[in-house]
């Protein structure tokens with residue numbers, strides 16, 4: 001687009017408006033909807049009333065992203081993909097990257113990877129890798145070291161004498177099996193929890209308790225040894241918002257990443273999960289500065305688990321869809337301005353399957369609508385919003 005052209009100016013003024021808007025809590029809290037206060041709902045959701053989520057053509061999200069040097073994909077799991085051929089077809093059409101949402105966690109029913117201390121069950125993960133390779137979709141591994149989804153046997157088996165060996169053998173076996181075949185690994189997930197009160201911000205997880213703070217570095221080193229071609233990611237949530245809590249979390253994550261980088265640890269990207277909530281305002285300058293600081297460390301940034309909960313929005317589906325779409329577009333317009341943001345994955349593709357139905361359901365019992373496709377696999381306004389954010393994003397080099 002030529003600078004000074006009318007579409008360039010339109011884009012600039014849209015960006016400026018966005019900038020001003022998102023710079024103030026009052027504005028994005030424009031998206032704050034209290035179902036018990038319909039007037040407030042009306043006034044606040046009206047921020048997006050005049051936005052036309054019109055997109056050019058029908059091209060898939062992965063193609064629009066690729067045109068700007070961005071990889072787009074989504075989380076999906078083995079049960080969904082193997083049982084739902086319509087979803088599989090949509091997935092292949094829209095996505096260039098697949099994140100297996102459960103099969104590479106230590107223990108998630110119905111097909112846990114680590115059923116017993118000395119056994120591994122790769123059925124689900126192997127199937128997903130075959131699917132991704134057959135369909136020319138790259139695959140991300142999620143996740144090697146996390147405080148959640150630990151097996152029932154973990155507590156009685158793992159202690160400070162054997163934790164290092166247990167972690168070592170897990171990473172060697174899992175990352176080793178898929179050596180050379182993964183786009184990236186979420187090596188350590190959610191290791192920061194400022195409320196736990198440590199000066200380094202580390203979460204008091206079993207890993208920290210048994211191995212001390214160096215477990216993070218060790219996990220990256222072992223993974224790099226087992227799969228030197230995969231991009232290794234530190235992944236966390238709650239980094240997106242304007243609150244003091246988010247400020248503190250950003251600071252601790254930066255401190256962790258700087259320390260890892262200064263020791264030459266093989267960490268290649270920060271994963272910003274991006275679980276957005278219409279009640280939690282974003283401060284665009286804080287977010288931009290944070291991403292620039294991460295980029296200055298030499299890291300890439302992946303948006304890894306993007307979705308927008310509608311649990312505080314009114315029942316009307318059209319209103320919900322419009323606000324959700326606005327939040328997607330505003331967030332992506334900010335983060336995609338940072339050229340080191342190279343990958344965007346939504347946490348699910350269709351409202352037919354989303355963790356939010358279980359973890360953040362609506363109190364009125366209505367089905368949630370947080371993802372780009374509705375439960376009939378039709379494109380929603382959120383799809384248009386993501387498509388437009390890719391279309392308007394500056395180009396970057398595919399790294």
Ligand code: XIL
Pocket residue numbers: 101102108189237273305355
């Ligand atoms: C969620 C999955 O989507 C659910 O199916 C599972 O039961 C619980 O975990 N942050 C993460 C993801 O890093 O692993 C979580 O996924 C969502 C929050």
